Amino acid sequence: MTRSSTPEVESPSVHTFAAAHSGLCAVCERSFSAGDLIARAPGGWAHAVCPEEKPIGEVCGTCFVHKSLNGECQC
Numbered sequence: 001m002t003r004s005s006t007p008e009v010e011s012p013s014v015h016t017f018a019a020a021h022s023g024l025c026a027v028c029e030r031s032f033s034a035g036d037l038i039a040r041a042p043g044g045w046a047h048a049v050c051p052e053e054k055p056i057g058e059v060c061g062t063c064f065v066h067k068s069l070n071g072e073c074q075c
Contacts, residue, residue, distance in 0.1 A: 014039050016048040025050060 016037045026044035037048035057067035063075035
């Protein structure tokens with residue numbers, strides 16, 4: 001038996017669908033577009049797999065803004 005190249009679903013009981021319209025994910029609160037894979041979640045619809053959070057820099061002690069990932073601040 002060979003494995004297919006399609007990604008495995010994390011849970012066999014979760015049914016995913018292609019979104020008919022754009023919307024807001026009920027889990028991560030980020031938007032999804034029509035055609036993205038979504039699943040039913042408490043409070044609405046959610047990404048089948050929510051996107052990873054992008055890293056942010058540390059907060060500057062002077063201006064209280066996030067520094068760039070290279071450690072530089074714009075203040």
